[in-house]
Amino acid sequence: MTTTVYRGGESVARPRPPDGRRSGRLVQDRRRFLVTSLAAVGAYVVSCRGSVWIVGPGRAWAAEMQALDAELAETLLHMTRALYPHDFLGDAHYAAVVADLDAEAAGFDDKEHLEMLRSGMLELNDAAGGTFTSANDEQREQALARIAGSPFFEAVRGKTIVSLYNQPEVWKQFGYEGPSYEQGGYLFNGFNDLDWLPDPPAEASPPVQL
């Protein structure tokens, strides 16, 4: 049993202190299991009479694009997931990122930004040795590594890291509870409910003043 220490992505295995008690596996949250099953179905992109839509499984949701064409929207949908792949997140959350990328591209007066995305996509396809959307997971990761640092890569990565993890529905999947003010804070909602370690003594952690 070891504790792994990571620095800048590199891991170094360190010996566990002698009393390394807790063994056993992480408990898979049931709600995560359900969502993982759903995510496997996948979203798709349709183009109809000049409109481009990302459509969710079973047409449960759809997002209309303002600037992106179907090929670009589909590539970005796959690219954002490959950048930050969470199996328990449905495509709707990655589609929301693509919608943000689309809104950004639509916000410019000229087409320069959109063309940067389009030429970046072609570069990404080249790096994947065909098309990115038809590549497997391993090929996708390698293709992304080849173009990492390019303006296209950074534009998509920078938007994804903000937009993906900023969705309240995504927070729930990670267990993060977010804003607490409306619920009266965490004072009576578990701020000190951790029970797998002993409570500190009162001089270190005084009782709540009531």
Add this chain to the structure above:
Amino acid sequence: MATYDLTDEDVIVIVGSGAGGGTLAHELCEKGAKVVLFEAGARQSIDTYIQEEWPSFAQLAWLDKRHAVGGWRVASNFPNLPAWICKTVGGTTTHWAGASLRFQPHEFKDLTTYGAVDGAALLDWPITLDELAPFYERAEDKLGVTRTHGIPGLPGNNNFKVMYNGATKIGYKTVHTGRMAINSEPRDDRAMCQQLGFCFQGCKMGAKWSTLYSEIPKAEATGRLDLRPESTVLQVLHDDAGKVTGVLYADKDGQQHEQKARVVAIAGNSIETPRLLLNSASARFPDGLANSSGQVGRNYMRHTTGSLYAAFEQPVRMWRGTTMAGIIQDEAEHRPERGFAGGYELETLSLGLPFMAAFLDPGAWGREFARKMETYENMAGMWIVGEDMPQADNRVTLHPDEKDDFGLPVPVVSFTDHPNDVAMREHAYKQGTAVYEAAGAKEVFLVPPYPSTHNLGTCRMSGKPEDGVCNRFGQTHDLKNLFISDGSQFTTGAAENPTLTIVALAIRQAEHIAEQLGQGNI
């Protein structure tokens, strides 16, 4: 609320409404002075604060163009965000976490205590802890600091439980929920902490001290404060005799005005304060105001920081409750046998999921990064805050060509770690890892420094005019009626979070200004 005429030559102009400027404004108003308080940002309230990280960041953070350069990782990951500080009424007291620690005696005497350190521009402060102690007393009372003045400590949250268990297991002795400017019970018309968990986003309970809802309303109640939000001071003006006469500022509509003043005090945080002095260069002061020493903008310090997040087998939910929920102080002393000068504090820290994604390993992507993020619910976190070495070439300068909306050069913040900073951070990473291993961590993530929250030293205090910008009262050596009133005046940075010291210095400076005005010296 007062309104003073632009031509009123009796007013005291204060630039910036944070810990230094907001406190100074209140103290001077109580003494009967007429104060015009300029704030570049807008006025928010506990009702308008937002408990979401990105929207709050957009509401409060200083996002005007800046450049980060030098050897620090911030320069590559956040090239336009060297500092995470605020542009809003209340300044960075809206965002601070509330840790309120006095400096240790030796931290006013670094050069004497550490001796000369290669590459470091160490000096002793021109004041001692004994001189500042009565003002620390008053500052602690003003802020309502827990574990002082009979105020109970705050209850610890889950994040603190993990820290406490690990720390005591490896033998640390001084581990508790800290001295915090957060009400553990109702005090001074401020509510008690409800463990909301968004200390960085502005406290919606008003339980955490901020000049926004403490010093500034109290100053307004005197009838002597003229607060001008969304008003950016562009230049400090002076006459032929080398006396400051007022400031040029742009109001919220971009209209420029000259406000006359008897005294000008600058508290714009350690990037904007030197920038304003440099942007005020004139025929008489071609290198910028108060810069005969050449020290304006130099010796930029940001504390030796870094974070550790550890993933456990069971949930921690560190976001619940106060952000800085506890502290380990055993490493704060100067013990050179550790291989570096000075010491550091370890304080719990927590980020919400959105900011964890941005800061855990900036720029990272891929399955391994995603996997680390998936441990979020089981993470505990701590922050290193230690003394860094002042270095002459770590500095704030003006960009050679790039200008802001007012046509003034934007600031460039250059920073590179000193070897002492690196050695201290390595030690702290090792000790923090040991703490979390002892508590049963499966994985520990060593996280590089965030954009700076503690910005210090760029107009430093010195007994001698040739090696510092201001004297023992923050009064500039070159212009008698010009004062530095924020963390820029710090001679060295100490291991402690700076706000309490900024407030203590502001209380002391107010007494000095009142006395000098009374004696007709300024």
